[in-house]
Amino acid sequence: MNTADDPTQNHQTATAEQALVLDDVRKVYRMGDGHEVVALDRARLSVGSDEIVALVGPSGSGKTTLCSIAGGILSATSGRVIVGGRDITDYSERQLTAFRQDMVGFVFQSVNLVPFLTARENLLVVDEMGKRTGAAARRRADQLLDELGLGDRARNLPSQLSGGQRQRVAIGRALMNEPELVLFDEPTSALDTQLGEQVMEIIRTEMKSRQTAAIVVTHDERITQYCDRTVHITDGVLEA
Amino acid sequence: MFLALREMHRAKVRFGLLIVAIALLVFLILFQQSLQNGLLTSFVGGIRNQSAPVLVYSTDGQRFIQGSIITPDLEAEVRASGAVDEVSRIGQGTFTVAAGAETFDTSIVGYESLGAPERLSAGRAPNAPGEAIGADADIDQGFAIGDVVTVIPGGATLTIVGVATDVQLNAGPTLFVDYATYLEVVASVNPDAQTALPSVLGVSPAPGFSAADTTAALNALSPDLDALIRAEAADLAPGVDQIRQSFQIIFALYAIVVPCVTGLFFLIITFQKAAALTLLRALGAPARRLVSSLLFQAVLIVGGGYALGTALYYPVSQQRLGGIALRFETASVLGWAIALMVLGVGSSLIAARRVLRIDPVDATTGVGQ
Numbered sequence: 322m323n324t325a326d327d328p329t330q331n332h333q334t335a336t337a338e339q340a341l342v343l344d345d346v347r348k349v350y351r352m353g354d355g356h357e358v359v360a361l362d363r364a365r366l367s368v369g370s371d372e373i374v375a376l377v378g379p380s381g382s383g384k385t386t387l388c389s390i391a392g393g394i395l396s397a398t399s400g401r402v403i404v405g406g407r408d409i410t411d412y413s414e415r416q417l418t419a420f421r422q423d424m425v426g427f428v429f430q431s432v433n434l435v436p437f438l439t440a441r442e443n444l445l446v447v448d449e450m451g452k453r454t455g456a457a458a459r460r461r462a463d464q465l466l467d468e469l470g471l472g473d474r475a476r477n478l479p480s481q482l483s484g485g486q487r488q489r490v491a492i493g494r495a496l497m498n499e500p501e502l503v504l505f506d507e508p509t510s511a512l513d514t515q516l517g518e519q520v521m522e523i524i525r526t527e528m529k530s531r532q533t534a535a536i537v538v539t540h541d542e543r544i545t546q547y548c549d550r551t552v553h554i555t556d557g558v559l560e561a
Numbered sequence: 562m563f564l565a566l567r568e569m570h571r572a573k574v575r576f577g578l579l580i581v582a583i584a585l586l587v588f589l590i591l592f593q594q595s596l597q598n599g600l601l602t603s604f605v606g607g608i609r610n611q612s613a614p615v616l617v618y619s620t621d622g623q624r625f626i627q628g629s630i631i632t633p634d635l636e637a638e639v640r641a642s643g644a645v646d647e648v649s650r651i652g653q654g655t656f657t658v659a660a661g662a663e664t665f666d667t668s669i670v671g672y673e674s675l676g677a678p679e680r681l682s683a684g685r686a687p688n689a690p691g692e693a694i695g696a697d698a699d700i701d702q703g704f705a706i707g708d709v710v711t712v713i714p715g716g717a718t719l720t721i722v723g724v725a726t727d728v729q730l731n732a733g734p735t736l737f738v739d740y741a742t743y744l745e746v747v748a749s750v751n752p753d754a755q756t757a758l759p760s761v762l763g764v765s766p767a768p769g770f771s772a773a774d775t776t777a778a779l780n781a782l783s784p785d786l787d788a789l790i791r792a793e794a795a796d797l798a799p800g801v802d803q804i805r806q807s808f809q810i811i812f813a814l815y816a817i818v819v820p821c822v823t824g825l826f827f828l829i830i831t832f833q834k835a836a837a838l839t840l841l842r843a844l845g846a847p848a849r850r851l852v853s854s855l856l857f858q859a860v861l862i863v864g865g866g867y868a869l870g871t872a873l874y875y876p877v878s879q880q881r882l883g884g885i886a887l888r889f890e891t892a893s894v895l896g897w898a899i900a901l902m903v904l905g906v907g908s909s910l911i912a913a914r915r916v917l918r919i920d921p922v923d924a925t926t927g928v929g930q
């Protein structure tokens with residue numbers, strides 16, 4: 322299952338088969354005292370349209386920065402970022418917001434659900450922020466919750482759900498907008514081993530059944546078995 | 562509005578308590594507005610709603626009818642002025658009056674052609690000696706139409722034949738009688754006194770003169786004359802300005818407290834739900850959508866609080882507070898509604914500013930949890 326290869330050998334052109342292309346992407350932070358910190362250094366990566374890539378690296382290696390750039394939360398200092406065939410490199414703040422609504426799904430490590438919304442509403446909020454399709458969105462939310470085994474938990478608030486159930490709701494929410502790419506940032510870090518494996522199984526099943534690309538950020542090598550390929554990152558540099 | 566309504570639905574107690582807090586403040590504001598207006602009306606309603614467009618005081622009277630005395634010389638000067646049409650003597654004194662089983666300090670106003678209440682709410686104007694117009698605020702105290710009251714000592718009797726609205730003086734029972742009856746009342750109380758001089762003169766402007774022209778002309782006649790337009794005479798009566806200023810300070814404090822309460826509330830809940838807002842921003846929620854959600858909540862809360870406060874105020878506004886008649890002040894209700902909505906929503910902009918500053922990248926680091 323683990324088909325790690327050299328990401329830098331991928332062609333860095335946007336094609337219909339590629340959900341993500343990072344081409345020579347750098348992210349540099351200028352600190353208060355004037356010196357610069359390179360969080361991501363000339364990253365080159367492409368992810369196929371139904372590929373699940375594990376991004377593995379120690380804390381502070383640049384995993385989250387890469388994910389944030391791929392998801393349009395951060396802008397790259399230089400290089401090109403193409404998601405689902407759209408070059409978002411020069412997008413404005415407003416364009417990036419619309420891009421996040423339409424093109425990507427997120428499952429974050431820590432803050433994942435809106436506490437005052439039920440499981441179903443946490444899915445519907447994606448539609449409310451964007452196109453507002455109404456009945457179609459409600460049908461899709463119900464379908465996703467059923468697929469994730471949460472049909473009977475739709476009316477529960479996050480506080481009434483277990484850690485695993487909360488992550489499954491977050492996965493459902495990430496899929497609500499039918500994204501080109503889903504970014505999972507340490508999706509199992511708050512779960513025990515058994516729950517973590519269940520969640521990864523669900524992620525793989527859902528991504529593959531929808532032919533949706535995903536990047537799973539992790540520092541746990543055991544997670545990589547659920548992914549098609551593994552990419553390592555150290556000090557902001559991607560390795561084969 | 563999806564987010565705003567869902568959040569309020571899930572936190573009914575929190576938002577409900579704020580609505581109740583605003584409702585209580587609104588109730589206090591409207592109640593005190595009624596109290597202020599009722600108090601002023603009970604002090605000077607008899608001036609504001611009498612028929613003389615201009616009142617002429619003696620300067621020594623310091624705009625207090627009972628303290629003013631118009632000497633025959635001053636009266637002659639006024640009557641000789643080309644700026645006046647009709648001149649009416651008006652006398653006023655405070656007397657002990659037995660009404661029913663109780664006695665009251667009662668203001669009795671005597672008038673000639675001008676100085677009676679402009680409109681009666683019931684009954685008729687006096688057309689015989691010993692008849693009087695009462696204030697409808699005093700009806701329950703034995704001053705209703707048909708009641709006969711007795712001035713003590715002396716025993717002069719007055720029969721109430723009509724009542725008028727908002728014509729009290731000095732926050733107590735008030736009667737209007739013709740000038741001859743007034744002189745009889747004064748004489749009955751103090752038989753040894755000389756004929757009472759008028760307290761003020763009620764004047765109507767000569768043709769071609771406005772009320773302001775007439776007051777200017779009369780004030781130019783003598784430094785001992787102090788002519789005032791009716792509304793000025795009411796507003797400049799001793800104590801009126803002090804009452805108004807005191808209440809204005811209280812209202813200003815309320816106008817500070819309401820936005821502070823609303824603004825702090827939304828700032829606190831914005832801090833509390835910072836993680837959720839950050840998540841929503843990361844998921845692609847436009848900042849303006851989150852801000853409009855917050856402002857929508859502010860409108861609902863201030864509006865709800867205002868509606869509840871007005872509902873609490875309505876039954877109270879139908880009551881009397883001692884000698885002061887309270888009233889549902891529609892203009893005040895609308896005016897304060899607009900003011901508090903602007904202040905409440907305006908104060909929420911501090912929280913809105915914080916929402917606009919949220920950086921979606923914090924969702925990846927857990928900042929704001």
